[in-house]
Amino acid sequence: MIGNQEELVGPGALSRVTWALRRAELAVQTLKEKRLRPLGMVAAHYTLLMSVHSEPGLIGAELARRLNVTPQAVASLVTRLESRGQLERREHPRHRHVQELHLTDAGREAMHAADEVIADVERVITEALGSDAAGHLRALLNQVTDTVRDA
Amino acid sequence: MIGNQEELVGPGALSRVTWALRRAELAVQTLKEKRLRPLGMVAAHYTLLMSVHSEPGLIGAELARRLNVTPQAVASLVTRLESRGQLERREHPRHRHVQELHLTDAGREAMHAADEVIADVERVITEALGSDAAGHLRALLNQVTDTVRDA
DNA sequence: TGTGTCATGTCAAACGTTTGATAGTAAGTA
DNA sequence: TACTTACTATCAAACGTTTGACATGACACA
Numbered sequence: 001m002i003g004n005q006e007e008l009v010g011p012g013a014l015s016r017v018t019w020a021l022r023r024a025e026l027a028v029q030t031l032k033e034k035r036l037r038p039l040g041m042v043a044a045h046y047t048l049l050m051s052v053h054s055e056p057g058l059i060g061a062e063l064a065r066r067l068n069v070t071p072q073a074v075a076s077l078v079t080r081l082e083s084r085g086q087l088e089r090r091e092h093p094r095h096r097h098v099q100e101l102h103l104t105d106a107g108r109e110a111m112h113a114a115d116e117v118i119a120d121v122e123r124v125i126t127e128a129l130g131s132d133a134a135g136h137l138r139a140l141l142n143q144v145t146d147t148v149r150d151a
Numbered sequence: 152m153i154g155n156q157e158e159l160v161g162p163g164a165l166s167r168v169t170w171a172l173r174r175a176e177l178a179v180q181t182l183k184e185k186r187l188r189p190l191g192m193v194a195a196h197y198t199l200l201m202s203v204h205s206e207p208g209l210i211g212a213e214l215a216r217r218l219n220v221t222p223q224a225v226a227s228l229v230t231r232l233e234s235r236g237q238l239e240r241r242e243h244p245r246h247r248h249v250q251e252l253h254l255t256d257a258g259r260e261a262m263h264a265a266d267e268v269i270a271d272v273e274r275v276i277t278e279a280l281g282s283d284a285a286g287h288l289r290a291l292l293n294q295v296t297d298t299v300r301d302a
Numbered sequence: 303t304g305t306g307t308c309a310t311g312t313c314a315a316a317c318g319t320t321t322g323a324t325a326g327t328a329a330g331t332a
Numbered sequence: 333t334a335c336t337t338a339c340t341a342t343c344a345a346a347c348g349t350t351t352g353a354c355a356t357g358a359c360a361c362a
Contacts, residue, residue, distance in 0.1 A: 013205065014205065016289075017273060017276055017292070018179050018269070018272065018273055020288075020289045023293075024176075024292040025172050025173060026219050027295070027300055028169050028173075028295065031302060068177050115164065118164070118169070122167050124299070125168055125169065125295055125298060126168065128298040129294060129295070129298075134168055136287070137168055137288070137291045137295070138171045140280065140288045141172055142171055144175045144179065144276055144279075144280070145171070145175045147275065147279040148179050148181075148272075149178055
């Protein structure tokens with residue numbers, strides 16, 4: 001019986017859910033980057049701008065936790081976006097050396113342009129699957145996230 | 152109407168399938184790394200060993216394509232795994248300066264140990280979802296991959 | 303028999319991230 | 333008030349990957 005399992009290790013591993021998950025995420029991410037490139041933007045920039053847009057005044061450390069990256073990575077991105085005039089740091093009203101992040105008008109504009117591209121990618125997927133299956137997929141993915149998060 | 156869409160950009164973006172996909176993949180990957188660390192291995196090593204195991208004699212360039220990384224990244228990993236004695240490069244019988252990759256006994260052992268960990272992560276997920284939903288999820292993910300790949 | 307074309311593998315440099323360490327600031331506590 | 337404790341932000345170094353360029357070797361074709 002052990003022998004059977006041994007022989008199935010190879011092919012079995014390639015048909016795992018986590019493998020399909022990795023491939024799908026990689027494919028989607030690659031497409032996003034490709035579509036975003038003409039706008040002079042990468043997915044990480046879009047994600048950051050979108051996050052700040054949906055929660056204005058977010059601070060760097062909190063943003064790092066939401067995006068699952070290190071604070072330094074956020075700082076690096078923020079510095080770049082700030083130098084482009086798309087994002088600005090403001091002093092936190094209560095904590096002096098804490099910085100709130102806010103979008104500038106240019107930042108909002110860039111974000112909306114990028115969001116159109118991302119929304120289109122989303123649309124391609126949901127149309128191919130059907131809105132019913134797409135909703136099901138989203139629910140299953142969220143369940144995976146919750147399951148794995150406390151494992 | 153445009154106004155309505157504008158206001159929905161923020162919250163809408165966070166409920167997208169591609170967002171759920173990213174979060175799930177990130178969570179799964181993080182768990183894998185955490186479980187693999189005690190074995191002195193990272194997910195990239197496991198993936199490479201598993202690929203070579205399932206297709207012995209694979210060459211570097213082909214491996215790079217399968218894993219969606221650059222040949223240089225593969226070479227870097229191969230060099231490390233080779234120095235650990237888990238992988239070996241052999242001269243391709245027909246093409247002299249092409250290198251076939253083969254697992255050593257130590258490599259097979261390490262791969263199996265790692266696979267046990269990965270299989271457990273997979274099991275946690277499939278049990279939480281039920282094997283029925285897990286199969287459905289895998290099918291949906293593959294459909295996403297195929298859809299996005301030629302878009 | 304040359305010759306062009308393609309693919310593999312390697313080197314070097316640039317880039318972005320993580321890890322580790324440090325300084326500054328606010329809040330809770332003795 | 334003084335003193336922890338916790339959190340934020342920043343600097344410096346290490347690490348891994350990508351990008352670009354190059355040499356080698358095999359195959360197809362004139």
